[in-house]
Amino acid sequence: MLAAAVAASTSAVAPHFKAPILDYHALAPEIVLTGVLGVLLLVDLVVGERERWATSTIAGIGILAALIPVFTLGVRSHPGSMFGGAYVVDNFSLVLKALFLVTGYVVVLMSSNYIEEGDYYEGEFYFLLVSSLLGMVVMASARDLITIFLALELLSIPGYLMAGWRKRDVKSNEAALKYYLLGVLATAVMLYGMSLVYGYTGTTLLTGIGAKVGGSLTGHPILSFSIFLVLAGFAFKVSAVPFHQWAPDTYEGAPTPVTAFLSVASKTGGMVAILELVYVGFLNRHDVWAPLFWALAALTMTVGNLIALRQTNIVRMLAYSSVAQAGYMLVPFAVAGDNVKARGTAFEATVVYLLIYAAMNLGAFTVVITVARKTRSGEISSYGGLFEYAPGLTVLMTVFLFSLAGVPPLAGAWAKIFVFRAVLDSGTTAAVVLGVIAAVNSVIALFYYAGVAREMWMRPVPDEDRTPISVPPALAGALAATVVAVLAVGVYPNMLVRFGEISSLVK
């Protein structure tokens, strides 16, 4: 029967094959990034050890060049749709592509000194960074299970390698291994779910799945189970509790710029996939995913914050804080199924949270990298008296930490307000209970963020070493970009509201 079916399907397809019509303008960001990958490999081959810094410059310029078509596409009025709707370039994907590319550029700025001075392989590092970025840019346009899978692997596999970049350090080895094993297991489980979803619906297109899932297949238990498997796979990627165990160890062991990249870009990549799957593919099965996200969000916020309270290492604390932040991002999903209005505001809340989170978290990690250049330590106690010898960095770190905590008038406060607006639009008891949990968690989070601030402003310098910290131009650029974003959005949030509105996948 199988052979007959294969013969039937090939004979049905082969004579009618037509080359797909490609919209090269819409594909331009991906094409530019692919070109940059080729150039990086060649340059790394040709230049000598002394000129390896050129690879970081090329990666940075290449990422900025890929941003140009994103803007020209934003001006263009019609969306691009290719491969029968499997690859769509609309406002949603453009907003997130811009976010990924800007994040990638800031990470290049953060890494250039770190990788050069640490004597790590440079050319390969930027090659992997840009390939991971390419995966994220593809993910923003993917509207098909196969494309989502490919984008996920393209963004994850370079991440496994970058996490283990400090080859001779046992901690870095452990970071790579834990990230790899749990990541691959999650992907495999997600694929098994995808294969069952394909089996039930007979299509890999998310729009096709959306039509089938809401129609004849309502209430089918194995379909519910496979939706659960797919979403659980992505819950690993965004480090939602109880799938978060890899995150703190990987974040602590990996080189710090890579940690920043994983905790911002990789998490956003996973969240984008969840947005696509939930709002396009499984929209009508909110009886399955709404309770799942409710539990995930409540657990992720609470566990992340409670464990962050007793961390003594700043990177580990930021790791648990980013777990908790993922929890706030998952809150809108839990209420999105309640009514049409809540669906719109919930979608907006997640996108706005992702944009704001990227700026404040990258900023905090940049300060950590800059301070570690002098102190060579990740302990929170090493931040004692930072204000006495690095007042500028202290002020910046305080801004980023209080923004993460959600203190007005900083950007982080608006992110939380959007989440609460979605909760209020839903108005059900379950949603209000989740909102209360989120509010209590914001207060808990303030304790550990303020703890670091108290260390910096009020405690004495631990070893009486008051030599000022030198800030190289690349790190200064990263700090300036992130702090401007955090303050500008805090004062004038309307520009982000606009991004949230135009990006809507919900009709």
Added chain:
Amino acid sequence: MYLNQFLFLSAFLFATGVYGVLARRNGVLVLMSIELILTAVNINLVAFSAFHNNIAGQVFALFVIAVAAAEVGVGLAIVLLIYRNKQSIDLTDVDVMKG
């Protein structure tokens, strides 16, 4: 041949693979268990593809095979790195960081 025979086979392979990942302590055997899960996925995809008379599932399976090869290459590199630094590929030995 019925569809459910393939589905039972693949469910059995999936369960074996998940058990292997959770119970095995040897790095290479964990990688092989992950391959078992991916094989289960491929059997599912190809069986459903024939069942629906739709080529997408077979294309998906080809992509899974290619990506799985790349993924295992990276995994073996990481296991090798750990062997060089620790002279062991027992995953229980890899526990410098806790909490």
